[in-house]
Amino acid sequence: MALPLVREQAAMSIQKFTRAFLEQGEPGARKPGDGAVFDDYDVQSDSMVCAGCSCLCDDVSYYVKGGRVVRTLNLCEVAMKRLDSALAGDRLPVLPSEELRRSVEAGARIMKGHSPTLVIGADGLHEAGMVGSWELARALGGLWLPWSFVGMKRFFDGVRRWGWAGAILDEVRDRADLVMFWRADPLETHHRHLSRYSLFARGRYTERGNSDRNLAAVAAGDTVMERLCQQFFRMAPSEDLGLIQALTGPNPAPASAHRDFVSLVKALERSLYIALFVDPEKVTADAMQGILEWAAAVNAGGHRRMAVLPLWGGGVNASGFVQLSLERNASGCGADFSEGGMGAVPEGDWEDIAIRVGSVLMFESGPDGAQRRRLPGPLLGKPLVLVTPFKRPSLDQAQVVIPTALAGIEQDGVFFRADGLPLTAHAVPGLACDGYPTVEEVISGLLREVLA
Amino acid sequence: MGRKSIYEIYELLPKTNCGKCGMNCMGFAGYLLSRDVRPQDCPPLGEPEFEDKMRALSELLGDWVKNELTGLIVDRERCIGCGICVHVCPVHAANNREVALGRGPRHTDTVVMQIVDARVELIHPELCNRAIPSAPPCKACADYCPTDAMELV
Numbered sequence: 001m002a003l004p005l006v007r008e009q010a011a012m013s014i015q016k017f018t019r020a021f022l023e024q025g026e027p028g029a030r031k032p033g034d035g036a037v038f039d040d041y042d043v044q045s046d047s048m049v050c051a052g053c054s055c056l057c058d059d060v061s062y063y064v065k066g067g068r069v070v071r072t073l074n075l076c077e078v079a080m081k082r083l084d085s086a087l088a089g090d091r092l093p094v095l096p097s098e099e100l101r102r103s104v105e106a107g108a109r110i111m112k113g114h115s116p117t118l119v120i121g122a123d124g125l126h127e128a129g130m131v132g133s134w135e136l137a138r139a140l141g142g143l144w145l146p147w148s149f150v151g152m153k154r155f156f157d158g159v160r161r162w163g164w165a166g167a168i169l170d171e172v173r174d175r176a177d178l179v180m181f182w183r184a185d186p187l188e189t190h191h192r193h194l195s196r197y198s199l200f201a202r203g204r205y206t207e208r209g210n211s212d213r214n215l216a217a218v219a220a221g222d223t224v225m226e227r228l229c230q231q232f233f234r235m236a237p238s239e240d241l242g243l244i245q246a247l248t249g250p251n252p253a254p255a256s257a258h259r260d261f262v263s264l265v266k267a268l269e270r271s272l273y274i275a276l277f278v279d280p281e282k283v284t285a286d287a288m289q290g291i292l293e294w295a296a297a298v299n300a301g302g303h304r305r306m307a308v309l310p311l312w313g314g315g316v317n318a319s320g321f322v323q324l325s326l327e328r329n330a331s332g333c334g335a336d337f338s339e340g341g342m343g344a345v346p347e348g349d350w351e352d353i354a355i356r357v358g359s360v361l362m363f364e365s366g367p368d369g370a371q372r373r374r375l376p377g378p379l380l381g382k383p384l385v386l387v388t389p390f391k392r393p394s395l396d397q398a399q400v401v402i403p404t405a406l407a408g409i410e411q412d413g414v415f416f417r418a419d420g421l422p423l424t425a426h427a428v429p430g431l432a433c434d435g436y437p438t439v440e441e442v443i444s445g446l447l448r449e450v451l452a
Numbered sequence: 453m454g455r456k457s458i459y460e461i462y463e464l465l466p467k468t469n470c471g472k473c474g475m476n477c478m479g480f481a482g483y484l485l486s487r488d489v490r491p492q493d494c495p496p497l498g499e500p501e502f503e504d505k506m507r508a509l510s511e512l513l514g515d516w517v518k519n520e521l522t523g524l525i526v527d528r529e530r531c532i533g534c535g536i537c538v539h540v541c542p543v544h545a546a547n548n549r550e551v552a553l554g555r556g557p558r559h560t561d562t563v564v565m566q567i568v569d570a571r572v573e574l575i576h577p578e579l580c581n582r583a584i585p586s587a588p589p590c591k592a593c594a595d596y597c598p599t600d601a602m603e604l605v
Contacts, residue, residue: 038559046558059556072569074556076533080570173554187534187598192556195535200596201554202545209540209552210596224598 043430051408052079067432108449123315126413147314151281354378
C-alpha cells in the first residue's frame, strides 16, 4: 500500500510547481499577488534587440514616457551603461548643418593630406556603416581594420589551416554538455551569455540547464566565473599550448599536473558536444592553432562534436566585420588598399601599421563602460578624425570630431550575433531624438569630398 | 555563497557597547547581517573618528534591498543584470518554457523576479519557494549569483 502513496506524493510534489496547480485553487496553492503593475508610460516595446554586445539579446523591453526611456526589462549592466550614456549627459551636441558640412570637409582634407588613412573601429558599427567604411577605406587607398585586428588575424590564420567548426548559439544551448571559456570571460564582456545560451539556459538535450553541463575555464588571473566552474585553470597564455597538447595527445605536459586536469579529461571523455569559446586576442598564435586543430580532429569523420566560437572583446559587431571581410576579400580580418597592399590583410602588428599610416579615421559606438577600446598606443599622435556619439578620452587627440546617432537606440541597424546570426536592432519607439546624422550619412559626405 | 559573516561586520563597528542603538555591538552586528537595521542607525558610526569604518561597512553591505517574505537581500551595486538568478529559479523553470530556454521574462509573465533597469527586482515574491513553509528549501538564486549580489537570511 506504501507504493501508491509514494507515487501520489511524488505527483503532488511535481504538481505544486505547475501552472495548473496554481490555477486550480487547491489548499496551499500559490496565487500571484496583485503586484505593482507598471503603467506609467506612453509607449512600450517588447522583443527589442540590444546592441550592447554581441549577445544581441532580443528579449528587451523599453518603456518610454515623454520621449524618454523610463524603464527597461532584461537589459544587463553593459547595455544599461550604453543606454544611460546615450540618453544622459554623455553625448556630444548635435552639429548644425553648416558646421557638420565644414567638419566633413576638414576630415576629408586631413585624410587626403595624410594618406594612407587607417579606418579603424568599423567592427563597432551596424552593417550599413560598416559597408560604407569599407568603401571609404578603398576610395582613400587606406587600411580597413577592426579593433580586434591582432586576434582576428590570429584566428583566421588558424582557420585557413584547420577549418572553422562554428555553430549557432541555439545549438550550443541545446546540445553542449561541456562548455569551455578559453581566456574569454562572459561575466566581463557579455553579461547575459551564461544565462541565455551557454550554461543556465535549458535546451533540448540539456533540460536541466547547468546541471546537464560541465563548465571549464582558462584564465590568467582572478575571475568571478571561477566559482561557477567545475574545472578552472589559472595559467599564463604561454602555457596554453601545453595544456591543449596534454588534453588531446599522449604528451604528458606539465599542465597534466594541474589539480583539475584529470577531472577535465573525464569530462571530455563523457561529453557528447563541446562548445569552446575563445578570445583570440588573449591567446597565443600557437594556442589558437592548437584549439582549431583540436576541433578539426574531434570533428573528423563528419560527426560534429565540437564547436569553436570566438567571443570578441572588441567591437559589438565583430562577427559582422568578419562576414563582410570574408565576403569582400576573403580575409575575415580587414583589408589593405594602400599601394602594395592589394586588398589583402596587412602584415605585422599595430606598431608596423603605425609606421605605414599617415592618419586615422576612428569610429566609436560605445561609452567607456560598454566599449573597452582605446586607440592602440603606436597610433597616438597621428592626425585623427573621430566619428562618435559619445564624449570619450580620444576627443583630446582628435583634430575633427563628428557626432552621430546611435544604432539600436536612435536608428535601426543590422548587427551580427557572436555566432554570425544577423539581427536588426531597431530604434526605440517613442524616443525623442536630437537629429544626429547617421554614420552612413557622415560616411557618404566624407566619400563625396574624398572623390571630389 | 555570498553570505557575510557577523564577525566581519562586528569588526567594523565601534565596539563600545554604548547602547545608543538599544543593544550591544554584537547584537547590532546581527541585525545588520539580517539587514533589519542600517549602519546609520548606530549613532557613534556617524562621528568623524569612525568615518573609515562607516565607509568600509557601507561598502561591505552595499546598496541593499530586502524582501521580508523570502528573506532575499539584493545588493543593487553588485548586481550586473546577468539574469542567472532568473534562469535558475525552479519556479520559472517549471512554469515558463521561454524563460527556461534562456529568454528573459516578458512584462506579462508571472515571475518571481526579473531584471529591471539592469538590476534584479522581485516581482511576485509570494511565488518563491521560500515563501511557502512546506516547499523544499531553495537558495538557487543566491548560490549561483556570480557577484555575491544576492543573500538569503
